[in-house]
Amino acid sequence: MPELRPWRSARPHVVRIAGAVRPRLARAAAAAKPRVARLARAGKPQVARLTRPKTWQFAAGAATAGLALAAGVVTAAGPWDSSGQRTAERDRAAAMDRPGGTDHGGTSGAPGRPRPAPSAAPVLTGLGGVSKVRSAPDGKALENALTPLLEDPALGPRPAAAVVDVTSGRRLYGTGSDAALTPASTTKIATAVAALSAMGADHRITTRAALEPDTQEVVLVGGGDPTLTAHENDGGWASLRTLAAETAGDLAERGVREVTLSYDTTLYAGDEKHPIGVNPNLAPVSPLMADEGRTDDSTSGPVARVPDPAADAARTFGDLLKSHGIKTTAPGPSKATTRAKTLATVSSPPLSALVERMLTNSDNDIAEALARQTALATGDRADFAGADRAVSAQLRELGLPLKGAAFKDGSGLNRADRLTADLLTALLAKAADPDRPELRPALTGLPVAGFTGTLTSRYTDGAAGVVRAKTGTLTGVNTLAGTLVDQDGRLLAFAFMANDTTNPEAAQKALDRAATTLSECGCG
Numbered sequence: 001m002p003e004l005r006p007w008r009s010a011r012p013h014v015v016r017i018a019g020a021v022r023p024r025l026a027r028a029a030a031a032a033k034p035r036v037a038r039l040a041r042a043g044k045p046q047v048a049r050l051t052r053p054k055t056w057q058f059a060a061g062a063a064t065a066g067l068a069l070a071a072g073v074v075t076a077a078g079p080w081d082s083s084g085q086r087t088a089e090r091d092r093a094a095a096m097d098r099p100g101g102t103d104h105g106g107t108s109g110a111p112g113r114p115r116p117a118p119s120a121a122p123v124l125t126g127l128g129g130v131s132k133v134r135s136a137p138d139g140k141a142l143e144n145a146l147t148p149l150l151e152d153p154a155l156g157p158r159p160a161a162a163v164v165d166v167t168s169g170r171r172l173y174g175t176g177s178d179a180a181l182t183p184a185s186t187t188k189i190a191t192a193v194a195a196l197s198a199m200g201a202d203h204r205i206t207t208r209a210a211l212e213p214d215t216q217e218v219v220l221v222g223g224g225d226p227t228l229t230a231h232e233n234d235g236g237w238a239s240l241r242t243l244a245a246e247t248a249g250d251l252a253e254r255g256v257r258e259v260t261l262s263y264d265t266t267l268y269a270g271d272e273k274h275p276i277g278v279n280p281n282l283a284p285v286s287p288l289m290a291d292e293g294r295t296d297d298s299t300s301g302p303v304a305r306v307p308d309p310a311a312d313a314a315r316t317f318g319d320l321l322k323s324h325g326i327k328t329t330a331p332g333p334s335k336a337t338t339r340a341k342t343l344a345t346v347s348s349p350p351l352s353a354l355v356e357r358m359l360t361n362s363d364n365d366i367a368e369a370l371a372r373q374t375a376l377a378t379g380d381r382a383d384f385a386g387a388d389r390a391v392s393a394q395l396r397e398l399g400l401p402l403k404g405a406a407f408k409d410g411s412g413l414n415r416a417d418r419l420t421a422d423l424l425t426a427l428l429a430k431a432a433d434p435d436r437p438e439l440r441p442a443l444t445g446l447p448v449a450g451f452t453g454t455l456t457s458r459y460t461d462g463a464a465g466v467v468r469a470k471t472g473t474l475t476g477v478n479t480l481a482g483t484l485v486d487q488d489g490r491l492l493a494f495a496f497m498a499n500d501t502t503n504p505e506a507a508q509k510a511l512d513r514a515a516t517t518l519s520e521c522g523c524g
Contacts, residue, residue, distance in 0.1 A: 141523035142173040149514045150175060154506035155478070155498040162421035163518065166432045166483065166491040174421070180404030181497045183419035184472030185362050185454075186481045187412030190405075190419065192355045192442040193427050194394040195370040198377040201352040201438040205373065207238060207288070209247040209317075210340035217260040218247065218321075218328070218343070219336040220314050222288025224267055224376070225348040226369035227357070230290040230316045236353065238346035240290055240317050246344035248324030258327040262334030263288055263314035268372055270383025276413050278307075282364035285372070286310045287382075292365040300361040356445030359470055360453035364411035371410025384409060400426045412472060424481040424495035432483070432491065446470055446482050449515075458508070463516040469494075471508075476500055478507035484519045494518055 142163060150159050160176035171177070205225040211218055225238055233239035251259065265288050272284035280302035283293035289309030296303055306312040314331035321328050348354060351370075358366035371387035374394060380386040391407045401422050408414040431442035447453030450464030454471045469482025481495035496514055501507040 139172050142518075142521065145517050145521055145523065146173060146514055147175070149510065149517060150496070152506075152510040152513075154501065154503055154510045155496075156476075156500040156502075156507075158499075160421045160495075160497040161514070162425045162495050164425040164429050164493045166429050166493050169429050171422070171425070172492070177421040177425075177495075178401075178403065179497075180406075180418040180420050181479075181499045182415055182474065182477045183412055183417055183424070183497065184474045184477045184479050185364075185412040186424055186470050186472040186479045186495070186497075187407065187410070187417050187419060188359055188362065188367050189424060189427050189442060189470050189481060190391060190395060190407060191367050191371050191374075191410040192359060192445065193398070193431060193439055194391040195374045196351060196355060196439050196441060197394045197398060197436075198374045198390070199351055201350055201355075201441060203351040203377075204347040204349070205238075205351075205354075205369075206345050206347045207243060208345040209243055209343045210336045211251070211254075211256075211259075211343050212337060212340050215260060216256060216258070217262055217334070218251070219334055219340060220261070220263040220288065220317050220331070221336050222263065222265050222267055222286065222310060222313075224287040224369050224373055224382075226289065226292065226363075226366045227348055227354060228288075228290050228313070228346070230313070230320075233346075236349045238348050240313065240346075241320055243344050243346045244317055244320030245324060248321055248326045250343040251326055252324075257325065259321075259329075261314065261318045261321070261328040261331040263310050263317075263331050264334055264336045265310045266335050267376070268382045269386070270381070274368070274409065274411075274413060275384070275416075279413070280304055281413060282368060282411065283309045285365075285368045287369075287372075288313050289365075290316055292363075300363060352441040355441040359442070359445030360447055362454050362471065364413060367411035368409060371407070395423075395427075398430055400430060413474075415474065415477075419497075421481075421495040421497050424497075425493040428481065428483055428493035428495075432493070443468070443483060458512055459516065463512075463519050466519045467515045469515065472497075473504060473508070475504075476502070478504060478511060480511040480515060482515075484515065486519060486521050486523070488523075492518065 146161065146163070150161055158176055158179070160179045160181055161174065162171060162177035163173040164171050206223045207225050207228055208221045208223065209218055210221055227237045228240065229237050230240045233242050251257070265286055267287040268285065272286055274282060274285065283289055283305040284307070286293075286309045290313040291299075293305040293309035293312060294303050295306060310333075311331065318328040318331055354366055354370065357363055358370065368387075371391060372382040375382045375386040375390040378390045378393060380390045380393075387410060388407045391410070392402060392405065395405075396402055401420070404418055404420055405423055406416060406418040408416040428443065430436060431439040433439065446468040447455035447470065448465060449455045449459035449467035449469070455467075455469065459467060463484075467482060467484045469480050469484075472479030472481075477499055478501050479495070479497045481493075481497075483491060483493050485491055494515065496511050498507055498511070
């Protein structure tokens with residue numbers, strides 16, 4: 001499947017996939033047509049200024065790019081998604097006819113190497129133009145629409161909710177919005193914003209092979225890239241195959257044909273084991289792993305993991321070196337010295353792409369890695385406690401409401417995590433801030449209702465393609481936080497949190513009804 005990139009014309013891609021998904025898009029297209037027309041008209045002045053974006057725009061894109069594409073492909077691509085984006089990526093996901101990622105309990109994704117999460121250029125400026133002539137939704141009207149839905153017994157005794165107008169940052173609705181609750185996987189929104197703020201959307205994570213000059217020891221040094229793969233580099237991800245080929249080539253030039261092989265995991269500190277213990281939803285948290293330590297060809301979802309991802313990756317690297325004529329010993333743990341000469345390196349895609357993949361597929365391994373990378377970037381200890389401090393510090397610098405918040409991990413698997421609905425909506429609004437474009441992947445990576453990631457099989461009604469949100473599911477916990485465009489063309493951020501639920505399916509449906517109702521609200 002061709003990769004959709006914001007700086008290229010999307011028309012050929014859209015035309016190819018439109019036929020496959022046309023029946024599924026018809027309902028959503030009919031509902032969204034009026035708002036698309038308004039947005040396209042608002043964006044006309046921007047069309048002439050379409051330019052090739054910088055690296056961070058690989059994930060987010062410039063607003064002008066989305067506006068330019070709107071006029072040309074809106075008929076083929078269908079409605080706009082919840083952050084005001086063109087939704088060619090939805091069509092692609094539907095055409096692939098595959099399940100989304102896990103939310104701590106779904107089925108594994110289809111085999112095959114993952115590609116960067118699809119994204120399109122947001123048109124937040126277009127929405128801002130609409131907002132100048134549209135009043136904010138009326139709080140009383142929102143209360144009348146949402147309160148009965150949030151009183152559903154399926155959501156437990158005290159659900160929390162918040163709705164924010166992204167353009168103004170004003171809270172339009174709230175109930176228990178300052179209560180610190182277990183957020184489950186919506187924690188990943190906080191992880192994403194903190195990591196992007198600390199390192200920037202262009203940041204890449206490097207894995208290297210180094211040669212100790214006196215001992216002929218080759219050390220595979222883990223840099224913390226959770227997307228390193230042992231397969232071919234077919235989607236922009238760093239590959240051990242590439243690293244092995246380049247390492248072997250350098251060794252051959254040096255006349256070295258036999259080496260002692262070691263691996264270095266000293267970048268991270270503390271316990272590799274997550275507090276939940278051995279679990280199919282994530283591997284031990286190591287700075288060196290290939291394919292997330294998965295024991296099959298899946299790319300998302302729960303599956304048994306190898307007990308020592310670093311040793312497993314090093315053995316694979318050794319086998320690859322042997323295939324290039326370099327004889328190695330069985331690998332063992334070590335630490336590269338300052339005298340070690342770098343033989344070869346491979347780097348991850350930009351952080352923007354890692355964030356999108358994490359959010360789209362609810363990828364716990366990426367989440368834990370990004371939390372530790374945030375700690376490293378800010379000078380803290382790269383363990384669970386250091387990541388907690390680093391994420392909190394970054395969000396505090398952004399001026400976000402942290403009262404009661406706790407980040408005991410980066411993924412949300414830890415039940416000791418605490419977030420509020422106010423914080424979740426503030427995170428989403430901050431990611432939409434025109435002055436913080438590096439945070440935009442925290443929006444573009446959100447699953448699209450009915451089409452991508454953990455929302456692939458949800459929202460079969462008119463909200464498909466309109467709601468864009470991160471799900472959160474643990475036993476007794478159901479949460480949903482994201483963005484949508486209401487009937488008046490307003491970009492809204494919302495967060496619904498339910499703890500002490502007893503029927504996960506009923507709770508999930510209740511949250512979906514609330515988001516759908518919000519998207520259909522003409523509450524101006």
